[in-house]
Amino acid sequence: MKLGQATIKDIARELNVSSSTVSRALKDYPGISDETKRKVKELAAKLNYRPNAIALSLRKSRSFTIGVIIPEVVHFFFSTVISGIEEVANSRGYNVILTQTNEKYDRERSSIETMLSNQIDGFLVSYSKETQDFDHFSNLLDQGYPIVFFDRVPQIPKAINVMVDDYRGAYDAVSHLIRQGYKRIIHLAGPKNLAISKERIRGYRDALTDHGIEVDESLIVECPLGTDTESRKITTEILKSDSVRPDAFFGNNDMAAVGAMLACKDAGLQIPNDVGIVGFSNWQFCSMIDPGLSSVAQPGFQMGAKATEILLDIIEKKLDPEQITESVTLPTELLIRKSSVRIKN
Amino acid sequence: MKLGQATIKDIARELNVSSSTVSRALKDYPGISDETKRKVKELAAKLNYRPNAIALSLRKSRSFTIGVIIPEVVHFFFSTVISGIEEVANSRGYNVILTQTNEKYDRERSSIETMLSNQIDGFLVSYSKETQDFDHFSNLLDQGYPIVFFDRVPQIPKAINVMVDDYRGAYDAVSHLIRQGYKRIIHLAGPKNLAISKERIRGYRDALTDHGIEVDESLIVECPLGTDTESRKITTEILKSDSVRPDAFFGNNDMAAVGAMLACKDAGLQIPNDVGIVGFSNWQFCSMIDPGLSSVAQPGFQMGAKATEILLDIIEKKLDPEQITESVTLPTELLIRKSSVRIKN
DNA sequence: ATTTTAGTTGCAATCGTTTGCGTTTTCGTT
DNA sequence: AACGAAAACGCAAACGATTGCAACTAAAAT
Numbered sequence: 001m002k003l004g005q006a007t008i009k010d011i012a013r014e015l016n017v018s019s020s021t022v023s024r025a026l027k028d029y030p031g032i033s034d035e036t037k038r039k040v041k042e043l044a045a046k047l048n049y050r051p052n053a054i055a056l057s058l059r060k061s062r063s064f065t066i067g068v069i070i071p072e073v074v075h076f077f078f079s080t081v082i083s084g085i086e087e088v089a090n091s092r093g094y095n096v097i098l099t100q101t102n103e104k105y106d107r108e109r110s111s112i113e114t115m116l117s118n119q120i121d122g123f124l125v126s127y128s129k130e131t132q133d134f135d136h137f138s139n140l141l142d143q144g145y146p147i148v149f150f151d152r153v154p155q156i157p158k159a160i161n162v163m164v165d166d167y168r169g170a171y172d173a174v175s176h177l178i179r180q181g182y183k184r185i186i187h188l189a190g191p192k193n194l195a196i197s198k199e200r201i202r203g204y205r206d207a208l209t210d211h212g213i214e215v216d217e218s219l220i221v222e223c224p225l226g227t228d229t230e231s232r233k234i235t236t237e238i239l240k241s242d243s244v245r246p247d248a249f250f251g252n253n254d255m256a257a258v259g260a261m262l263a264c265k266d267a268g269l270q271i272p273n274d275v276g277i278v279g280f281s282n283w284q285f286c287s288m289i290d291p292g293l294s295s296v297a298q299p300g301f302q303m304g305a306k307a308t309e310i311l312l313d314i315i316e317k318k319l320d321p322e323q324i325t326e327s328v329t330l331p332t333e334l335l336i337r338k339s340s341v342r343i344k345n
Numbered sequence: 346m347k348l349g350q351a352t353i354k355d356i357a358r359e360l361n362v363s364s365s366t367v368s369r370a371l372k373d374y375p376g377i378s379d380e381t382k383r384k385v386k387e388l389a390a391k392l393n394y395r396p397n398a399i400a401l402s403l404r405k406s407r408s409f410t411i412g413v414i415i416p417e418v419v420h421f422f423f424s425t426v427i428s429g430i431e432e433v434a435n436s437r438g439y440n441v442i443l444t445q446t447n448e449k450y451d452r453e454r455s456s457i458e459t460m461l462s463n464q465i466d467g468f469l470v471s472y473s474k475e476t477q478d479f480d481h482f483s484n485l486l487d488q489g490y491p492i493v494f495f496d497r498v499p500q501i502p503k504a505i506n507v508m509v510d511d512y513r514g515a516y517d518a519v520s521h522l523i524r525q526g527y528k529r530i531i532h533l534a535g536p537k538n539l540a541i542s543k544e545r546i547r548g549y550r551d552a553l554t555d556h557g558i559e560v561d562e563s564l565i566v567e568c569p570l571g572t573d574t575e576s577r578k579i580t581t582e583i584l585k586s587d588s589v590r591p592d593a594f595f596g597n598n599d600m601a602a603v604g605a606m607l608a609c610k611d612a613g614l615q616i617p618n619d620v621g622i623v624g625f626s627n628w629q630f631c632s633m634i635d636p637g638l639s640s641v642a643q644p645g646f647q648m649g650a651k652a653t654e655i656l657l658d659i660i661e662k663k664l665d666p667e668q669i670t671e672s673v674t675l676p677t678e679l680l681i682r683k684s685s686v687r688i689k690n
Numbered sequence: 691a692t693t694t695t696a697g698t699t700g701c702a703a704t705c706g707t708t709t710g711c712g713t714t715t716t717c718g719t720t
Numbered sequence: 721a722a723c724g725a726a727a728a729c730g731c732a733a734a735c736g737a738t739t740g741c742a743a744c745t746a747a748a749a750t
Contacts, residue, residue, distance in 0.1 A: 099431065100431050
């Protein structure tokens with residue numbers, strides 16, 4: 001079995017020195033003769049010595065591990081964020097322990113508990129759709145635990161937030177649609193308790209008014225699930241109703257946009273000539289579907305990387321959390337594909 | 346700061362009892378008076394006591410943490426596997442520490458090192474494309490560390506492998522194409538050092554011969570990257586060449602299949618009437634594109650869940666690794682969509 | 691009154707590593 | 721030969737929890 005992992009004591013015994021000496025020799029501390037250092041290192045290599053990180057954590061009350069709490073892993077955007085987190089954490093010598101909440105408030109809380117038990121050095125959090133109050137996070141902050149929120153960020157004191165410019169992204173997308181001549185633009189919106197949904201709605205509104213179009217509240221339709229199936233159904237309903245037909249859809253996410261696209265095709269409408277569509281997130285499939293789906297790209301990898309950098313800087317006291325007063329906002333980029341560009345004739 | 350996390354000692358001091366008593370009281374050990382238990386538990390609750398998992402790990406030489414080594418997180422299939430791993434690990438009280446290798450052999454090795462340092466209880470591994478020799482895994486197995494491989498599995502002694510029935514999946518897909526009347530079927534194959542690629546090629550071959558079609562080696566085209574861009578380019582080349590035009594594509598993965606689809610559309614070919622296409626993995630976008638992409642569904646979630654169950658059973662000695670002699674193979678399912686069903690007229 | 695016995699609790703070692711401080715050894719100097 | 725200083729190393733406590741064993745108390749049995 002996996003017994004026999006050599007420890008400092010083993011080396012010490014074999015060499016007839018104390019553990020202290022071995023420890024210091026391995027770390028090249030002053031006050032140890034070169035001869036001893038050589039012998040210790042040699043034996044360590046021979047025995048394939050590996051420091052016990054657990055013992056170290058206990059001693060130092062630091063685990064060199066950060067905890068990531070995320071709604072779901074199976075989600076293109078979040079997976080890119082994780083990738084960014086992983087890269088930075090790894091390169092700076094930290095481990096990443098991951099839990100997904102599946103959008104459940106209870107799991108969010110219990111994840112925090114187990115992570116605390118595991119003496120996590122800090123948290124990286126994107127909260128669940130179910131979460132309505134943020135006391136569990138506020139408590140952590142009050143106790144001095146470093147937390148950096150990303151994407152889905154709470155409005156609570158002392159929180160450090162990394163997000164993308166949802167407002168600008170939405171604003172750009174809708175402005176683009178207007179410039180293409182679309183006038184009756186539906187917004188397939190996200191759950192209204194998420195700040196990101198609100199920001200995108202705000203961007204939608206402002207783009208319309210800034211271009212002299214009055215906002216028709218009935219054109220803002222909530223798609224709480226954000227799946228293609230849901231929005232396909234909703235869109236089909238809309239197209240069937242006897243009100244004036246919309247001529248464009250701006251989705252809170254790409255899935256919603258695709259659902260709308262499919263519903264429009266079902267209804268025999270031509271995209272982009274009859275209906276223009278823009279999504280949000282720029283999932284991989286945007287470039288794979290026909291017509292290509294215009295979308296607002298969110299820099300997921302950078303977001304994960306940035307959030308992790310800030311977190312680790314705080315943990316390592318290179319950064320004082322008090323000094324960070326405003327959120328970090330990463331730019332979005334509107335990628336224009338065929339779904340929203342009217343073909344001239 | 347985050348000082349002041351209460352320990353057993355704190356409770357002991359406050360109550361004028363020993364740490365042993367507190368420890369036992371909290372765990373409802375016999376030999377502690379009800380009175381003491383009550384007082385201890387009360388104070389523990391009041392102080393918001395949380396056992397220090399690190400200290401426990403050190404004592405027990407067990408961390409209740411499993412390490413997951415995966416090529417990349419940003420990959421639909423792998424993310425579903427992670428999700429399955431997370432679910433099972435979580436429900437059984439284990440943490441998951443995650444690293445991605447980005448398909449690099451070196452990172453695979455260093456990941457193993459840090460995980461060993463962190464005293465993880467077992468490994469869940471899908472190895473990288475770069476990995477050619479498996480000594481680093483064999484060594485671990487020899488030392489008695491529990492490892493369960495999934496999806497990309499090595500052919501080494503004592504390895505426990507969980508995989509999907511790649512052979513059957515490919516066989517079914519190609520048989521389906523043949524039954525639809527497609528005759529000249531190209532296989533956009535994966536890297537040949539991966540067993541999964543080989544199995545899919547074998548399925549492709551057998552399906553052809555079983556249906557009386559001779560295998561034309563030139564129709565097996567390797568797409569090492571497995572991206573849509575790559576296969577689009579390769580497919581375009583094929584269609585341009587002056588050999589007989591193929592009438593179907595079977596992709597080693599969905600990206601490759603989509604690339605072929607786009608190339609065919611570029612070339613003005615009708616899908617499915619001129620060309621049939623089937624992919625592998627059943628990524629989310631398969632149902633979102635037009636025409637819907639037929640694909641072989643791999644049960645990623647189940648794979649992650651199953652692999653984790655086996656690993657934890659071994660860790661908890663409910664299962665003897667010696668007894669597992671053959672790989673666990675999960676069934677695939679061919680999902681037929683429009684891309685491979687010829688429209689009758 | 692003495693011994694049992696059951697019921698409670700404490701001592702101390704342990705897991706592997708680090709580190710302040712004290713001790714020993716070595717060597718140069720006078 | 722004797723002293724001092726520098727160099728090299730060891731002791732022991734600490735991190736937080738667990739646990740075999742011993743110890744203590746009080747009530748019951750003899």
